[in-house]
Each structure stands twice: as C-alpha cells, then as structure tokens.
Amino acid sequence: MHPILKLVAQRVSLGLVLLLAASALIFIGVELLPGDVAQSILGQSATETSLRNLREELGLNEPALTRYFNWLFAALQGDLGTALTNGQSISKAVGERLGNTLFLAFWAAIISVPLAIILGLIAVRYRNRWPDKLISGITLSTISLPEFVAGYLLMYLLTVQFRVFSPISTIYAGMSLGEKLSAIALPVMVLVLVVLAHMMRMTRAAILNVMQSAYIETAELKGLRPFVIIARHAFPNAVAPVVNVVMLNLAYLVVGVVVVEVVFVYPGMGQYLVDHVTKRDLPVVQACGLIFAAVYIGLNIMADVISILANPRLRHPK
Amino acid sequence: MPDILLDVRNLKIGATVYPPGEAPQDIEIVHGVSFTLEKGKVLGLIGESGAGKSTIGLSSMAYGRGGVRITGGEVFVNGRDILRMRAAGLRALRGHEVTYVAQSAAAAFNPAKKIMDQVIETTLMHGLASRAEAEKRAVTLFKKLGLPNPETFGNRYPHQVSGGQLQRAMTAMALCPEPDLVVFDEPTTALDVTTQIDVLAAIKEAIHATGVAALYITHDLAVVAQVSDDIMVLRHGKTVEYGTVSQIIETPKEEYTQALVSVHAILHEEKKPAGEPLLKVENVTARYKGTKFDVLKNVSVELYPGQTLAVVGESGSGKSTLARAITGLLPPSKGRISFAGRELSAELKDRKREDLRELQMIYQMADVAMNPRHTVGTIIGRPLEFYFGLKGEAKRKRVQELLDEIEMGKGFIDRYPAELSGGQKQRVCIARALAAKPKLIICDEVTSALDPLVAAGILRLLLELQRIEGVAYLFITHDLATVKSIADSIAVMYQGAVQRYGGKTDVLTPPFDDYTDLLLSSVPEMKLGWLEHVLAHRRMESAGN
Structure with a gap:
C-alpha cells in the first residue's frame, strides 16, 4: 500500500475514534444535568404514576450504558430521536436546519477563504509597508467588533440608509437561488468580516516563515518577480498551517454562528439549538452536540489529510 | 585588451x-x-x-543578504554599472547574465517543486528558450x-536525490x-570528500565546456587551487593577496597566505598502545528504534589511556x-563496551x-x-558543582584555572556565548568537558564548523591538554587531514562497519583496501593539477580492471 494511503487511513480511523469519544462525553454531560426528562415533559403537577409510565415508555429506566448504545446505534442509522417539546423527529428538523447552515457557511467560505489568502499574499509582498498595515488594521478591527454590532451596522447601512437588502434573512423552500443569495447577503458579509482576519494573519505568518528559507533566496537570485516568488515558491510550502486555520474557521462558520442567525432571523442550526436549550429539550441538545462534534472532527481530519497531501516528501517517497 | 566581464572597483559593503x-x-x-574577471x-x-567572500560574490548580482547593503564603489557587468540599476534591470541580470550556486543545494532547492521545473525556470522566465528546448x-x-x-532525473523532487x-x-x-558568469558559493563544502571530488570535477568540466566565467568562493585553498585561474585571499573584508594560482600556492608573499598554505602542518608522533586499554568496544551492533537496519555492524575498537583514536568515515x-552507543544514548543490541576496566551499562540511566x-x-x-542565557x-561551573560540589569562590577560582588552560584568560568568565567567536565557543565547550576531570573525551566533528586556522588552533590545544592531563580522545571526523595531525590509531568506517583499523602509520600506509584508497585519494591536496592527476589515475585503474 502506498504509505500516504496508510497515513490517511490512520487519520480517518483516529477521527472516528475521536467522534466516538465525543459522543460519549456528550451523553455523559447531558446525563449529569440535574432534573428528569419525564418531569420536564409533564410539568410540576404530574402524578407519580404518570411519571413512572412515561419513564417506562421513554426507556429511561434502562441502565445508562444501554441507553447510550441505543442512542448511538439509532444515530448511526440516521434516527436522532424525537424532540420532547413538539414530539417531532429531530432528524427531519435538523436536516432542514443543517442544510440552511451549510448554505450560509458555504457562501461565506467561498468568499472569505480566497480573499483571506490573497490579502495574506499581498500583505507579505508589501510587508511592513502601508498595504500590509492597512490590511492588518482593517481585518483586526473587523474581528474586534462583536458580530451583532457589525450585523446591526451593516443592516443600518444597507437596509435603512441604502435600501439594497432586506433586514430579514429568512429563507424557505421554493425561493430561487438568486432570491436566497440576496436574502443571505448581509449575514454572509458579517461572517466574512469575522473569519477573514484570522485566516489572513495565519497566511501572512506562515508565508513569512517560509520566506526565510534558502530557496527563497535562490528564487530572488533567479530574478523572479516578488509576487511570483511568494505565490509560486513560498505559498506551496506554507499550505499546511494555512489549511489548519482555514478548517477551524470553516468549523466556526457551521457551529458558531448563533448570534448572526439571531440578528438576521436566519433559520439555522444555532438558533435551533439555542431554542431547545432554553426549553430543556435534551434529546435535541444531544443531537446537535453530536452533529457539531462530527463537523469539527471531520473538517480537522480534512485539514490533516490536505496537509499530508501537500507534503512532497510523503506524496513522493524515496 | 582582454575582454573584461566583471569589473569590481573599490567595493564597500556595510x-x-x-x-x-x-x-x-x-x-x-x-x-x-x-578585482577584474x-x-x-x-x-x-x-x-x-566573516572575511566577506560570499558578500563580495553576491555583489556581482547586486544582492545583499539579510541586512547587508552595498555602500560604495562600482560593479560593472558587461560594461554596465549594476549598482545603479533599477529593480527591473536587476531581475533581467539575475538568473540570465549572472547565476548562483549555493553552498547547501539541499536547502536552496524548493522542496515542493520538481527539479526540472526549478532548473529551467529562469530560462523560461527570461524568454531564452521554449519549454521543450529548455x-x-x-x-x-x-x-x-x-x-x-x-x-x-528532472522528474524527481529534491528530497528524492542525494546531496551530491x-x-x-x-x-x-x-x-x-547560458549565463556569462556563475557565482559558486562553497559548492562542495557540505559534501563528503569522496563526493566532493566528483562534483568538483563535474563543475570544472562544465566551466571548461561552456566557456562561462566563474567566481569560486571557498575557505579551502586546496579546493580552489584545482579550479581557478586567479586567487584572491580575503581577510576581515580586505584583500590580503591577489595573484595567479601558481603564485599564491607556490610562492605566497603574505604571512596570512603562508599560514593558509601550511595549515595542515601539525606534527604529532604516533604513540604505541601501552598498558591496559581505557575503552574497549567489542562486537557492538546497534540499530535505531523502529528501523530494520543495523547502523553499527560488529564494531570492535580499543583506545589506550592518554591516546587518540580517530574514527573516520x-x-x-x-x-x-x-x-x-559508547555514551549510552543508543544501547547496542549486541556486544559489550568496557571502560577503565569495568563494563558499562548499555542504558544511560543505569x-x-x-x-x-x-x-x-x-x-x-x-x-x-x-x-x-548562561554565562561562560x-x-x-555546572560540572564542577554537579560532580565535585564546588560552590562560590572555590568554583569561580577553578573556572578561571580552566579558562587559563584553554588560553582564554581573564575577562571571559562573565560573558555570554553570543559574545564569543566560533573558536572561543568551542574552547569553552572543551573547558566544560575538562572540568569533570574525565579520562576520555569524545570529540564529535569538533573542528568541522571552524575555519582552517581556528581549527588548527583547537587541534593544537587538544594535543597540549592531552600532554598535560593525560586525557584520551575518541575523535570522530570526516576530515582526513585532521586525522593525520592528531591520531595515534585510526578506525575507518564504511556503512556501519570498521573497514580498516590499526596504528596511524599502518592504516595510512599502502596497500589499501578499495574504500580507504578512495577516501585517502579524495582529500584535496594543495598542489596544482592534483584533481586531474587523481582522476587520470582512477580512469587508468578502472580501465585496468
């Protein structure tokens, strides 16, 4: 077997083990919460008998280990259980919400990742001169601004002052792609502003690190243009650290955008999770936790795999 | 009037x-x-x-490494003063008229790109040929x-081929x-002697065949004597002597040049084995964890008190x-090591x-x-405290004695390593080893990173300390000249096994085995035409076989 396949297989299996551990942690965490699911469904006035019957029905009397494996196997088959609050299938609700979240994250990523890398390259090209300082200054101030402030500012500018977009980003089935894109324009802008600085700074730092190498001097002595040196000779050797930060930010775009969703009334995973946390709907919390963990671990494995593939020593062994 | 390609006038660099x-x-x-070329x-x-030779070489491309700037003078390439050129003009010059070969090609090649793409990059960029032609x-x-x-060959990545x-x-x-001028900056310094000779021959042949001019930068006079027409000796950023090869090698005028020419002339009488061996390595075989390959194969050597065993390869x-293996960092899988009459535990911690x-x-x-972050x-003082419990004034007094012994004297005790020269740093390391009053010091390539004259000083010091303290050395080196100067016995190693072992005179006297012969004949000699002589000799031998 090609050694690289082995390495990749190792990473993927490690990721699966990690996901299993995460699922156990989530289950234990929820288990440790005080209170009783039956009690929270039926309310304070429930009688002992009805509580006992409901516990029986929900399988709450089984030992924790059995319930954990039941939950896990069901989740593996795509059944995340039913929400306590409305008795609906969690999988169905989550499927819709996750689709929306991924739609938003996808467009934010498509814009922010190339933009961050290009800005990083430009910052290196003009390091310590005004373009570098300007890029650093702007991206750092946008990351320092809380998301809701940026959100309301943009909303004020682009919906109140200039009526370009709608302040409500709700999307629903039946909208055309154009309508959807117009609806999510504002939240996408806010998310881009939030994740840009981190990726740009990492690209800049990783390339500057590589710029110290002897082969960069070789390239300079070949009479190559500065930007060619950075893009063709330095960047390919800085891919690994950049990819790691990009993936962390992509994960953030999927799991960490609650505030933006609330500000723009966007029907995504974050809002769904927060709604059900306040209602103490534990099966939903558990399901969302599992999905978020899977997203994080999946993206980080992808970062690892890309880093491995970007290393010529691993790709082309002796 | 000869055709002047490079004319450097009163160059000042800051x-x-x-x-x-x-x-x-x-x-x-x-x-x-x-100078002119x-x-x-x-x-x-x-x-x-620190003599400024690389800096001067790079100035022919109007390039300053790090914070280095050309502050005065003129550099004419093909009649144009390149120090007055703008960035675009310099880009056209670099990689086209003047090219560069770095000391460490392993670092100078981009690890992420194929060799071919890097080799033809400038040719394509300057529009000198189509891709197929290039x-x-x-x-x-x-x-x-x-x-x-x-x-x-070009389809491979840099890590897939050897350093040579x-x-x-x-x-x-x-x-x-097809440049007019190539700057070779120590192109063979990082290579083994047996590889160096091949690369040197290849470079010389290529220069000859293409008719290109070259600046050849090195600290090894014997090497430069094989490839140059003229030699310029530099010290502290000034010209010491500038002349033809034969003049510099055969009749050097300046004292410094004379010292360079006679650098290897340390005389050391071989001592015969006497008494019980201090160190006895018997049939030691070892491999690194997780590998399936023995890096040491059945190695046996002995070292007598107060003597030097040189391990070359x-x-x-x-x-x-x-x-x-001897220090216990890599426990051998087979064999035993005894020291001062007792067997050493394989593991360091025991x-x-x-x-x-x-x-x-x-x-x-x-x-x-x-x-x-520590002072000298x-x-x-650390080993004095650790092994002998010395503290305060007593410790300081002993440190000063040791400093006197390594000829550094007063005024160094409170300095930091960054404030010392390369030779002084190595002396401090010697003093630290001596502080423990050892019977044996293992010297691992201790002079390889030093300039020839400084290295000669360190070797003299080591010999002197051996005479006074009676300490034995296990001297690991790839430099056969060093071996000739200080060893009493020699072990030649090849692919993990001892190829030849014995007293210095015996090992260095023919008949040789093939490998020792190759190794010995590859050491550059300070003689004109040495390279051709060796190569012709080798061709004759291989034709004879």
Missing part, C-alpha cells in the same frame, strides 16, 4: 548589527575591494568566515554533470540559461552512532555518576551545545 542591549550600529564589512576565467575568493538543455547538462538517468546530485543539479540550474558511515564524569563529550556545533562561568 551591514547593520544589533548588539544585545545596545542601539543598532552600522558597520562596514568589506572595505574597498577591487575576464570572459571564461575563474577567480577563486578565499578566506575564513528541457533538452537541462538534460544535456544533467548528462554533462554525470547525473544518473539524465532523461528522467543536488549540488550538481544546482550547477545545471545555474548553467541552463563519510556521513552515514555510523561514526556518530558509535559515539551514541550508569553511575562516576561513569558519566569520566566520559565527557564535545560536539560539532558549540553554538547549540551551550545555553545562550555558569556553563563551565
């Missing part, structure tokens, strides 16, 4: 230094150097590190430089755009691994403090073997 705790200062590192000729620039040129050069499988091959590939990269021959004290080590890189006094 740099900004940042002394710790002080304001940055501008200093001058090259003080008005002038005709088309198709080779000028050797020679001097110790590739054909590169393959021709690969062939000329004796690279294996020249047709497919990469150095030749870098030469091909420099020659591909190329990189990868297992000589440093032998030191790791050894007694007395074993540790009596067996000290000095390393190649004195820089990284010392804590940069703390560094040398």
